[in-house]
Amino acid sequence: MKKTVLLLLAVSISLLAEDGASIYTQKCQSCHGKNGEAAALNKALPIAGWDKAKTIEAMNGYKNGSRNTTGLGKIMTPKAQPLTDEQIGAVAEYISTLK
């Protein structure tokens, strides 16, 4: 029983990591760069290595339309809105590993 729980935990953690990477590659990389190094549309700060909580906070701000740091918040809102809290957490985790 204990082993099964541990196994399930390990599987879900690795799925989460994979999910974050694939969300980033498919939905964020085109503007933020392969490793989060780009200034998206020449405006945003490079997000590589951002603390997970900081990215989650930014994404939630875009999701509810309250964040707009460079005047292009409206571009991020439709990127953030379709993501669930779990997906935002996973992609934020991934971004925190980027250098």
Ligand code: HEC
């Ligand atoms: C179409 C280009 C584009 C795509 C795709 C995109 N972004 Fe952005 N992102 C921007 C722009 C432009 C800004 C600056 C918005 C503003 O003015 O607040 C930004 C800002 C951000 C910020 C805050 C950076 C700062 O300067 O404060 C984070 C974090 C972020 N994006 C994460 C993501 C994630 C995660 C994804 C994928 C789910 C994503 N972005 C997809 C263009 C994009």
